[in-house]
Amino acid sequence: MSAGLRAALTAELGAGVVVTDADVLATNARDEAHFCPAGVPAALVRARSTDDVVATLRIAGRYGVPVVPQGARTGLSGGANAVDGCILLSLTRMARIVEVDAGERIAVVQPGVVNAELSRVVAEQGLFYAPDPASWESSTIGGNVATNAGGLCCVKYGVTGDKVRALEVVLADGSVLRTGRRTAKGVAGDDLTHLFVGSEGTLGVITEITVALDPAPAPALTAAATFSDVAAACHVVDAYMAAGARPSLLELMDGPTIAVVSAYRDLGFPPGTGALLMVSSDDPDRAAADLAAFAEVCARYDATEVVVAQDAAEADLLIEGRRLVGPAHEPLGASLVDDVCVPRRALARFVQGVAAIGASHDVLVTCAGHAGDGNMHPGVVFDPADPAAAARAHQAFEEIMGLGLELGGTITGEHGIGSLKASWLARELGPVSLAAHRRVKDAFDPEGLLNPGKVL
Numbered sequence: 001m002s003a004g005l006r007a008a009l010t011a012e013l014g015a016g017v018v019v020t021d022a023d024v025l026a027t028n029a030r031d032e033a034h035f036c037p038a039g040v041p042a043a044l045v046r047a048r049s050t051d052d053v054v055a056t057l058r059i060a061g062r063y064g065v066p067v068v069p070q071g072a073r074t075g076l077s078g079g080a081n082a083v084d085g086c087i088l089l090s091l092t093r094m095a096r097i098v099e100v101d102a103g104e105r106i107a108v109v110q111p112g113v114v115n116a117e118l119s120r121v122v123a124e125q126g127l128f129y130a131p132d133p134a135s136w137e138s139s140t141i142g143g144n145v146a147t148n149a150g151g152l153c154c155v156k157y158g159v160t161g162d163k164v165r166a167l168e169v170v171l172a173d174g175s176v177l178r179t180g181r182r183t184a185k186g187v188a189g190d191d192l193t194h195l196f197v198g199s200e201g202t203l204g205v206i207t208e209i210t211v212a213l214d215p216a217p218a219p220a221l222t223a224a225a226t227f228s229d230v231a232a233a234c235h236v237v238d239a240y241m242a243a244g245a246r247p248s249l250l251e252l253m254d255g256p257t258i259a260v261v262s263a264y265r266d267l268g269f270p271p272g273t274g275a276l277l278m279v280s281s282d283d284p285d286r287a288a289a290d291l292a293a294f295a296e297v298c299a300r301y302d303a304t305e306v307v308v309a310q311d312a313a314e315a316d317l318l319i320e321g322r323r324l325v326g327p328a329h330e331p332l333g334a335s336l337v338d339d340v341c342v343p344r345r346a347l348a349r350f351v352q353g354v355a356a357i358g359a360s361h362d363v364l365v366t367c368a369g370h371a372g373d374g375n376m377h378p379g380v381v382f383d384p385a386d387p388a389a390a391a392r393a394h395q396a397f398e399e400i401m402g403l404g405l406e407l408g409g410t411i412t413g414e415h416g417i418g419s420l421k422a423s424w425l426a427r428e429l430g431p432v433s434l435a436a437h438r439r440v441k442d443a444f445d446p447e448g449l450l451n452p453g454k455v456l
């Protein structure tokens with residue numbers, strides 16, 4: 001069947017769009033996640049237009065083969081991984097910023113536009129595209145919408161879905177659906193737009209996105225505080241937010257994370273530092289007062305030191321440690337990055353529980369993340385060449401999700417379900433919600449060809 005499928009794709013789309021070279025297919029068969037299977041694709045289509053996507057889905061339907069939409073493949077849940085015999089449908093060539101309307105404060109983009117590129121272009125017009133996943137220099141807006149990605153400044157500005165106003169989506173049968181609106185308000189019909197946000201390529205292929213923009217924020221003031229006890233830092237987060245703070249960034253690194261970063265680059269943390277909090281405020285009228293309030297809460301919880309940056313360069317230095325968390329883990333082997341979000345009042349119990357899980361399985365688990373949202377990224381470090389270590393790491397990873405659910409949280413705050421967490425979704429949703437999800441899937445994709453094996 002592959003030969004017929006490839007011939008049909010090539011005849012319709014041209015050889016420059018359809019790739020069948022086995023090495024190229026293998027290179028494109030997976031995202032950045034560990035422990036996620038990747039099958040052998042039949043073809044890779046590098047779509048140039050909505051018409052190419054329509055043609056691909058029509059041919060896939062005719063041959064009954066699965067389609068796996070792909071952005072930049074930076075995903076951390078196996079969502080963009082190939083399944084056997086599938087068409088990989090890459091949207092990265094559809095990378096045009098169609099329009100920036102400064103008056104209406106919106107941008108219309110194709111799905112392959114890289115997040116940072118959109119941010120830079122709108123900044124030139126005094127505007128701000130807020131969602132800022134740490135992968136912003138490589139991940140695409142289409143992938144960000146399909147995973148409902150978050151990031152550092154989401155604590156104030158919300159996640160990707162909060163900024164999506166309208167979509168163009170190619171459905172499984174090749175028809176083109178337009179959802180949503182350009183206007184600031186609008187309630188006509190069901191909110192189909194947000195049905196597709198976070199659907200991870202299982203309901204349709206997103207081919208155009210209209211996003212809301214904010215006015216460019218004022219330059220932020222930043223402070224950092226160290227603690228000997230990570231629970232104290234977590235209590236600061238809870239108390240500070242409960243007092244009504246609106247920081248534009250509120251990040252936490254636990255002691256093991258600080259040790260890993262310090263081994264990678266000496267940023268001057270005293271050995272044994274138990275936790276680091278970083279906070280920014282971009283409120284033009286209140287930033288200094290916000291940081292003073294933060295320092296006051298830190299003092300109440302026995303911070304060992306609170307430093308307030310005097311300028312933008314110093315602010316950059318204070319949050320450099322957070323930026324180095326990913327690179328600092330690379331020399332250690334593989335890291336299975338979790339993504340649990342818990343209520344802020346449960347943050348201390350979560351971070352302490354994560355450490356206990358790591359100790360009980362004899363694996364290093366670091367814990368850093370978007371503490372202001374309660375969204376932490378425990379990183380389970382292991383040697384991929386050691387099967388016993390990998391099995392212990394996987395067990396720890398699973399128990400961390402269980403702990404998150406016990407504490408009233410969710411198994412994924414921003415990375416999505418993909419195949420990595422598909423077996424856990426039923427535990428979080430319960431039978432009624434799971435059945436409703438299945439009915440939605442059946443309505444949009446009755447043949448089950450869109451990204452099968454992911455999410456549900």
Ligand SMILES: Cc1cc2nc3c(=O)[nH]c(=O)nc-3n(C[C@H](O)[C@H](O)[C@H](O)COP(=O)(O)OP(=O)(O)OC[C@H]3O[C@@H](n4cnc5c(N)ncnc54)[C@H](O)[C@@H]3O)c2cc1C
Pocket residue numbers: 031032068069070071072073074075076078079080091111132133134135138139140141142143144145146147148149150151152200201202204205206207326414415418451454
């Ligand atoms: C170093 C690093 C840092 C990261 N930091 C963050 C972070 O701070 N916050 C965060 O939320 N995530 C983060 N991630 C995860 C990842 O970058 C996000 O999930 C991102 O949104 C994926 O975008 P992508 O273009 O790479 O999509 P891909 O990985 O290619 O795809 C992701 C999912 O979306 C689907 N998809 C992609 N494009 C489309 C489309 N046009 N239509 C329909 N479905 C589509 C795919 O099928 C897949 O299920 C990070 C990853 C890395 C490697």
